[in-house]
Amino acid sequence: MPNAVYGSTSASVEANAYLAIEDFLHATVKTLWEAFWSQEDEPALFYALRILIARSVSRLDFSQSSNCVFILLVDTQHGGVVKVEGDVSKLDFDVSSVYDCAAEWIQKHSKISVSPVDRIWNKLGNANWGDIGTLQVVFATYHSIMQFFGPPRHSIEDLAADHTSRLHSRRQERHLGEDTSLNENGAFRSPEIVEVQEEEERGESMKLEVGSVLWLEDSNYQKGYQISHVSLPHHIASPVDDDDDSGRAVFLYVGSPPSQLEPAWEDMNLWYQVQRQTKILSVMKQRGLSSKYLPELHGSGRVIHPGQCRKPSSGGRCDHPWCGTPILATTPVGERVADLVNEGMFGPEEAIRCCHDCLSALSSSSSGGIRHGDIRPENVVYVTSGVRQPYFVLIGWGHAVLEERDRPAMNLHFSSTYALQEGKLCAASDAESLIYMLYFCCGGDLPDLDSVEGALQWRETSWSKRLIQQKLGDVSTILKAFSDYVDSLCGTPYPLDCDIWLRRLKRNLSEDHGKDIETSG
Incomplete structure (x- = not known):
């Protein structure tokens, strides 16, 4: 223009x-x-x-x-x-x-x-x-x-499914400088001309599939992860040649390979999932925030690609398309709440335990000045492997708010009212998002929202008519009481009294598992 x-x-x-x-x-x-x-x-x-x-x-x-x-x-x-x-x-x-x-x-x-x-x-x-x-x-x-x-013939999901391969193809074409044909004016068709040395060989392409091993250059030493399950936004892998973690699974987040093309929208999502989440988890570790309901940083660094790396000694990256790709590995591994709901495995017991565990995670993180900002069913996992009593872990901390200038993720269904209005989080914002997640996961009607104004109107109507409290009351009286409490704090500067609600939620679980349930960070 x-x-x-x-x-x-x-x-x-x-x-x-x-x-x-x-x-x-x-x-x-x-x-x-x-x-x-x-x-x-x-x-x-x-x-x-x-x-x-x-x-x-x-x-x-x-x-x-x-x-x-x-x-x-x-x-x-x-x-x-x-x-x-x-x-x-x-x-x-x-x-x-x-x-x-x-x-x-x-x-x-x-x-x-x-x-x-x-x-x-x-x-x-x-x-x-x-x-x-x-x-x-x-x-x-x-x-x-x-x-x-009327409705489109193709969905956004259909287009997004093919976008990654198209983007990768364009990057490969421009990065390797293969399109050197001339147009009728004798100029290159592509505005980007890459000089290719005769001795340069095509870098080996790394395809992520089951059995693939990714090596990363950690701050202290090299770590390897073998992929056992390929999915998005994270893969499931296990550490290689690590006796201490033998058989232990990790979530493996693979960032966007650096490219000569300007970053795409999906690359920004990957940046939040990998680089920003790495920063948040590192800050948690530095501030001594520890809880079984929070993810733990297992490893982070850059991919060590096959072949010789020709990046300059001063830094940067070499010609290989995967050179410099960031990786993040976290533990523990579990099944997403969104999948539990689809499988009909999210009942009243799971809802109360999910509320308790997520609230405990929020209590631990807020004690260190960190708020989540992106609570939704895809960012909560149910851990069952290797534990006596299953529990929930709050993952996806890439949009967490550390400083005043940070902005949370915007989600028409799960963001708090204050986040939609002001683009910021108040003291009760994460708890409000937790209530929305529980409401929808317990069978609440999922409205068709296409604007912030519509989302705010739905929230005002649902709270004023007590639709959310009534639905959660059908599941458990403690969830109804907690939603009433959160409603009274929405948009105010008053903090949640997490300790008292963690004790109440614990008492309402069908079984008291003692030390398996933590009430603080």
Whole structure:
């Protein structure tokens, strides 16, 4: 998209801004349309004028913004906002010349304001990592098309399943410099030209499958892990040549291989799962936070790939596509709560124990100034192997909040009300997310949420009508009482009294297993 010049208000800059609005929306809609609906039909176009028209005929109250709309304008480097104002009642509409009518209205009856265009991505993040602002624009456009044309022919999951292989293929092509054919002008088709030495050999590709062994360069020595089960976001593996951990399984998180391409959205997810979670678990260890309900750092480092590593002595990486790939290994290993629910194995006993164990983990972490920020069924595992009494462990600490500037994960179903409103955690946020997880896992209706506003409305309705308390009350009176307690603290600065609730939850378990149940970190 065209980049405006700083501080300029010339007509050419405004003209470029108009084009940029159309280009951005057109590219977004065209890509979504071709990916999810059709690759043949005419793509749908949405403009600021269409938003104003939609507001003017909507039954909702847009009195504060019926004549004004803001358009986010971004590219891979810069960002800005364009404000479009105008009275749509003055639009002289002709079905045979829609765009001519729109152009005439923009020229005669609208006011265009362009904010300073700033190089924002170093301040707010990398656009290609799925900055939340850009992602919300695309997501809103996606649902606008869905409301107009109906459900897509392809699901997001279908596209995501093929994305990794496509991304890897593109990286391999550019990294190895194989596409060196010329176009009709005698120039390289790819803008990235890689010089390949004659003696350079193709690095051996590492394919992760059952039986594969990954060696990592730990801070002190080399560690190896043999994969026994391949899955996402983590594999299950066992240490190699480690007498102390013979037969012990670990969760193995493999990060994104470094590449010459700009990082993708999925790479940012991997960064949270591997690099950020490694930092959080290391901080826990440094601060002496220990609990059987918290994951333990078993090993972390970089992959030692097959063949000779040619990375410079000063650091960096060599030509091998896996050179520098980060790895994280944690213990213990268990089955995800999401899988237990799907298998019908999450009953009242498991719900009470899950509440107790997760609350104990939160109590331990909060004592060291760490909040989880991403509690959901995929981030809680049920440990049964090698223990007398099974227990739950709270994993997935990549989005944990350590400092004021940290932001939790945003999940329409499981994030706390305060997190959705403010983008931060209050003292009871993790406990509120725990209540939502238990509610849904115990058979609560899973609403179809597609916006933050809808998610907040669902929370307000559910709490005010006591739907959550009633559902958890069908499972256990202690869970109902705990949900009432959490409801009284939501959005307040008051901390949870974890100790008293851990004792109450322990008393309500069908069996008292003594030392198998911890009530503190």
